[in-house]
Amino acid sequence: MDYKDIFEPFERLVEIEIRGERREVPENNSLLRCFQFLSIETISYGDFCWNGDCLNCRVRVETGGKGKSVLACRTKVEENMKITELHEEIKL
Numbered sequence: 218m219d220y221k222d223i224f225e226p227f228e229r230l231v232e233i234e235i236r237g238e239r240r241e242v243p244e245n246n247s248l249l250r251c252f253q254f255l256s257i258e259t260i261s262y263g264d265f266c267w268n269g270d271c272l273n274c275r276v277r278v279e280t281g282g283k284g285k286s287v288l289a290c291r292t293k294v295e296e297n298m299k300i301t302e303l304h305e306e307i308k309l
């Protein structure tokens with residue numbers, strides 16, 4: 218698999234936090250693509266529709282002390298994003 222076929226074009230990696238761990242992921246990509254970047258096998262072969270239907274990509278994102286649930290396939294990564302919970306289908 219060629220990275221260029223999978224990911225949106227990116228120039229650099231940005232830092233996010235996943236359950237307390239700092240990780241570097243490609244800017245300009247959805248969170249689910251970022252997870253795929255971190256774990257190409259488990260995300261590529263996981264049970265994901267990639268288009269907002271299955272809800273298996275739900276994560277909890279915390280901003281300014283407030284948490285909200287979002288779909289990783291529909292949410293673009295932002296630098297310093299803090300992800301506190303992952304759906305069990307997301308195995309990193």
Ligand code: FES
Nearest residue numbers: 267269271272290
């Ligand atoms: S991957 Fe199915 S809703 Fe996001």
